Amino acid sequence: MGNPEVKLYEYLIGTLSEKEAGEIKSWIEASDKNQMIFDQIKSVYDNSEINEGQFKPNVDIAWNAVDLATSNTPKQKQVFFSTFYRVAAAIVVMVGLAYVAMQGDLFVDYQTIATGEDEQREVQLADGTVVTLNENSQLRFPKEFSSDERKVKLVGQAFFEVARDEMKPFQIVGPQTSVQVLGTSFDLISRVDYSNINVVTGKVAFTSNNNDEQQLILIMGQQASMSGKTMVNEGRLDSNALAWRTGELTFNSTPIAEVVETLNQHFEVSITYDEQISECLITSTFKDKKLKEILEILYTISKIENSQDGDNIKLSGPGC
């Protein structure tokens, strides 16, 4: 029996001859272990079916997108936030399912990369721009940029290092906001009702798709976010927001409340702390450290103890 797993799979999809099928059945019945292997392959087989009946795309939204992309409005000149986008934004409702195919892109070949849970991917675009995609995100980009603009679409989170080209602004269109840059590096979260940008170098224009008067021009070291319909200039860049990519968490006389919030987000846990240590300020840099190690270090520097109950961690201590 060559590779039993493959043969069992072929038995289930029905591509074995009668003779082979008979052989496999004997093999299964030969021992409990074989039966178990068959059960597992069958489990994989049963649960890997894609039931397209459960996929119900919103036809109205999709039609609006296609209608828009094929309607005969003249192509806009190089205006950053043209009428087209205002109209497009009004129609692309916050469902995030259907992308608006943009006018002038009819002959451009698009590619989409997507990441799943706990997956990160890096891609280099035709102009040299490097994009690092965080988990559960999708980036859509043309294989070759058109002659007067560089435009990509993002849902999720990515870090961009945009190659400088003054003649061709680089634009990232998301479900809620758009970002326009000349040549910069920044971290961008782009979702249906939440967006956040941390600018590491250069200068960017951060705009709501729904209202292009809602716009912030940000320079290096600045941060902005949009939640629902509210756009906020958050002031200083949050270097810990980049931790997913750099693996580095930095605290500089940071109050314990903020430390806890950062750890919760980065490690996806639920940490709470006692009143007693609420005055503690933490100064430390953690590079590629596991949560356990960080908690040990918190004990060393501030006598902060931790007790763990599944995903819930409680911090306590004598205070600072």
Next chain:
Amino acid sequence: MPNTNDLELIDRLSNDDRKAFEEIFRTYYSELCGFCLKYVRVETTAEEIVQEIFINIWDRRAELSITVSIKAYLYTAVRNRSFNYLKLQLPKEQKKVEVDNIGIFESDTREDEMMLDELKEQVKMAIDQLPNKCRIIFNLSRNSGLTYKEIAEELDISVKTVENQIGLALKKLREQLQPVWDKIMVLLVGIFCHFF
């Protein structure tokens, strides 16, 4: 051969009739997305591909030559575009953050209440984690109804490669799902014990 209704729609379409275009779109959009999903596994991707096809049809409406039914024409377009899309994904190796296999399942806080239909979710996640080429080939075999030979031809690889990748997928999936099956066994034993 396109039926009379199809012929009329195609004719109106080539004469810039938006209503005809919309009618064709609304008639077939959902089912085409479902069909595409079987190839590409990601809902947003399926919608994009189908939308691109329609945009393309409108754009070329003057020179369209449909000798089969509209439905057959559309399904063929989806199939071709899906393969083009998948072929583009093949050479890219994903960079994965190494995650301890046991760790993934242990972080599920609802351990005791794990329902059996979560298994489908777990299997989906495990498939998401397969290397690109492996996942694409396994999915095509499982869901698009293509034989190894057909898959090999469309993706421009050998039949042996297809078979190896399927073997690899099965092996990895069994490994990934081992802890899940162990938990289900415990759950089932627990349920049975309640009856005695």
